Amino acid sequence: MNKDPERREEELLLKENVVERGVVPVWVVCVCACLTAGTLLAAGAVDRRLPEPLPTDAPAQLFSAERAYEHLINLTSIGPRVAGSYENEVLAVRQLVSAARSVAAAASQHNLVDYDVFTASGAFSLTFLDGMTNIYRDVQSVVIRIRGAGEASGPGRGTRPGPPAALLINCHFDTVPDSPGASDDGAGCAVALETARALAASRRPLRHRVLVLLNGAEENILQASHAFVSGHAWARGARAFINIEACGAGGREVLFQAGPHDPWIVEVYAGAVPHPFASSLAQELFESGLIPADTDFRIFRDYGNMSGERRHASPLPAPRSPSVDIQPNGHYSIIIYSLV
Numbered sequence: 001m002n003k004d005p006e007r008r009e010e011e012l013l014l015k016e017n018v019v020e021r022g023v024v025p026v027w028v029v030c031v032c033a034c035l036t037a038g039t040l041l042a043a044g045a046v047d048r049r050l051p052e053p054l055p056t057d058a059p060a061q062l063f064s065a066e067r068a069y070e071h072l073i074n075l076t077s078i079g080p081r082v083a084g085s086y087e088n089e090v091l092a093v094r095q096l097v098s099a100a101r102s103v104a105a106a107a108s109q110h111n112l113v114d115y116d117v118f119t120a121s122g123a124f125s126l127t128f129l130d131g132m133t134n135i136y137r138d139v140q141s142v143v144i145r146i147r148g149a150g151e152a153s154g155p156g157r158g159t160r161p162g163p164p165a166a167l168l169i170n171c172h173f174d175t176v177p178d179s180p181g182a183s184d185d186g187a188g189c190a191v192a193l194e195t196a197r198a199l200a201a202s203r204r205p206l207r208h209r210v211l212v213l214l215n216g217a218e219e220n221i222l223q224a225s226h227a228f229v230s231g232h233a234w235a236r237g238a239r240a241f242i243n244i245e246a247c248g249a250g251g252r253e254v255l256f257q258a259g260p261h262d263p264w265i266v267e268v269y270a271g272a273v274p275h276p277f278a279s280s281l282a283q284e285l286f287e288s289g290l291i292p293a294d295t296d297f298r299i300f301r302d303y304g305n306m307s308g309e310r311r312h313a314s315p316l317p318a319p320r321s322p323s324v325d326i327q328p329n330g331h332y333s334i335i336i337y338s339l340v
């Protein structure tokens with residue numbers, strides 16, 4: 001069948017690249033560039049609206065980023081703290097025990113603080129990567145417990161029998177071999193310790209227990225959190241958790257994972273914190289397996305039978321001054337605890 005001659009000629013011109021097509025007008029490019037720049041400026045402005053870091057002489061019941069930063073400096077000055085090393089099992093633990101004593105010393109008359117250094121051995125299976133059985137021996141952690149001075153012993157409140165309900169705050173102080181672990185996860189432990197101190201110093205008895213797990217073996221992989229939830233007596237009361245982790249260095253805190261049940265966790269987060277920042281896209285990507293990594297979130301979910309959230313605290317390592325990035329984390333932890 002013969003084609004229309006005009007159309008055939010047009011096709012030939014197109015084929016020979018004689019006719020121009022699809023040129024984007026300059027004004028469209030300019031508008032897009034302006035919109036992009038405006039979005040970036042707006043994002044920068046939102047970032048600057050984060051809470052100001054509080055100084056070391058801030059009131060005791062408030063979270064101070066500068067106080068937290070001191071923990072970070074102390075921990076990173078040890079250098080890499082690989083699980084099983086002298087730096088991990090002796091130097092870091094010595095420092096964390098000292099920090100735990102400081103938390104106890106700062107407690108108000110309304111709250112009680114005790115801590116425990118524990119080692120444990122065990123085994124568990126992981127579906128991570130191709131699947132594996134993870135066997136560990138004598139991994140070491142420090143856990144701090146804070147509770148109201150008038151807390152009744154025996155069955156906890158609510159409908160569930162057992163020990164009083166507790167919120168678990170988790171971080172890990174071990175590192176990979178070639179890093180001082182400022183972001184991953186020294187900052188998380190700095191936030192957890194300052195949060196513990198501020199909660200203990202509260203002018204009222206805590207309504208629920210708080211457990212702060214400074215775990216010594218996460219990087220290779222996830223042993224210490226398993227040791228805690230599967231074997232430590234204090235873990236039996238844990239009902240929900242906040243896992244403070246790292247994702248690179250710098251940037252604002254982000255709620256990265258939540259669940260698997262109890263949507264109230266996200267509702268509380270969205271309703272209570274002054275600057276909520278979360279991404280469901282990140283959770284989907286992570287759970288799809290595209291990102292070859294995992295955290296203690298999986299252990300608390302699968303072996304602790306808890307729901308919780310995982311946040312990425314990403315302060316820059318020294319020498320950047322404290323803590324536009326640290327302050328929001330502790331701030332949020334306290335707010336969430338107050339509502340749990």
Ligand SMILES: [Zn+2]
Pocket residue numbers: 172184185218245246
């Ligand atoms: Zn980590």
